[in-house]
Amino acid sequence: MFFNKFKKNILIRIHNYKAFKNVDVLLTHQDADCALKIKDKAYPPHIGALIDELKKRNLTYIVINGPSAKIYGDNHYFNAYEFNFSLLLTRTLSFLLDKINLSYLGDKIKSLPWRLILKRLQPKVIIGIQPHPGLCIASRNLNIDVYDYQHGVIDKKHWWYGGKCKTLPINWLPTGYLCWDQNSANALLELRNYSDSSCTVIGNLWVNSFKKNENNPLKNEFRTNLNFDKNKKNVLVSLQWGLEEYYPDSDFWVMPDTLKNIIKSRVSDTNWFIRLHPKQVYCDHAEASKTLEYLQKEFGSLSNVEWSKSTELPLPILLDYIDLHITDMSSVVIEAAMYGIRSAIMNPCCSTGNLTNLYEYESSKGFIDKVGHDKNKIEEFLNKNKIKNISSSNEENKNLKDFFKNYE
Structure with a gap:
């Protein structure tokens, strides 16, 4: 055989x-x-x-x-x-x-x-x-x-x-x-x-x-109505895989308890869109099933928390809906800035460790808030709004x- x-x-x-x-x-x-x-x-x-x-x-x-x-x-x-x-x-x-x-x-x-x-x-x-x-x-x-x-x-x-x-x-x-x-x-x-x-x-x-092509055929392919209350603020949470390196006390890391509790408490004024990393979806990592189990257990009963369509949609289409972005330190920070969306970075190494210069350019333009796992800083960030987006230059073209x- x-x-x-x-x-x-x-x-x-x-x-x-x-x-x-x-x-x-x-x-x-x-x-x-x-x-x-x-x-x-x-x-x-x-x-x-x-x-x-x-x-x-x-x-x-x-x-x-x-x-x-x-x-x-x-x-x-x-x-x-x-x-x-x-x-x-x-x-x-x-x-x-x-x-x-x-x-x-x-x-x-x-x-x-x-x-x-x-x-x-x-x-x-x-x-x-x-x-x-x-x-x-x-x-x-x-x-x-x-x-x-x-x-x-x-x-x-x-x-x-x-x-x-x-x-x-x-x-x-x-x-x-x-x-x-x-x-x-x-x-x-x-x-x-x-x-x-x-x-x-x-x-x-x-x-x-x-951004430049309203006739992009993929827009029609994925055009869908996300079920959310349009009177609430829309917050994207970008997950990452393999973060145990930064959190050695945890066998499996999705997000800090601080953010988990804030998501559960902000039902009346916030829609939460949780987006999984491609490796958590398409690469058969054991982490993928664990992540989905975690999301279902913690947020499955909340109507204002969504992760299936948030993950399936092309990121540029999703960003059209989003007001703010929260992540450990995902590169979605860069794409979010292109849409005028502020990002809160939670990884402590970005505040006081060896990653303090990460996303220097986006930080210099006011798109980054380094909040760590501090409840007050995250809550303060959630009161902010979009700012002017970073557009592509003629030089790039x-x-x-x-x-x-x-x-x-």
Whole structure:
């Protein structure tokens, strides 16, 4: 049985490889980026926004998900390909080689599947969401530009961009970065491993596709009436996964008791929209079922608390309804500011710890209140209102046009 399954996997991948044709752009992402469901298919918002731009310019593309992809083929809105077996095999071999100080051979093994794929596809450019190190190695060897497109916060204190990446060899990293704003680009340029990489500010294409285009077809796809009292204030609560690192005394963390009790007490004047992180929904984490159990137990009886539609809706559509935003430290802070929405950040490290400079730009514009778990500060925040939103600049639009001109 194992041999038959092994043989089937190999044949499927050979078939995928042989079916490849030359494309202008290779797009890549991971399961966690598929934050939406459209027509019962998983939809990656930021990749989808990039594809809209490619279509405008008649640029051809292909999407490859991975490594360890569970969302591909008919389950994926853009019929993404996967090469799980090849990537797992080469990752294991390269890991073993790295352990015996043969990293130069490890790099060759790690990049082998990608090198074969790139030689077959002959893309002019690669754009991904945190593209795989093996893909970066292969693209650099073949002199193909590979870009990481921003999908959340980029900051000097971020665990990936400001942490782990600083220890990686430069050839494991992309040749360039496509950022939402200049502040994110500046943060990258200040970090050692990004000094040789280009940073281009093209804006948040996903948010801009809703703000600038009233005829966006996805608006009709998701246009729905959230059941809430329009005379109340609408507050979005963005959840995150894996926060136990910051709360070691807790085996499982959703939100502080302070916020939980405030939500329960503010029934008459507030509608609460709780939004789960994509990894709590689409990646089969045990945390997902625990989170849903927690929400049902604590808020299931409250008619002014909602989390199903709040999670299913595209964030830009939901933000049209929202007055205020509360989170531990989710990057939804950035998108909320684009809609003129203030955010309350509850993580104590953002007030007095090693994350005090997180969201510096949004803070400088008055969009951030650092409330910790203080009941009075949260209550005071809930009395505030929207302020003028951060809009995309003409420079971002020009940068976007100039960027794609290089590959048309």
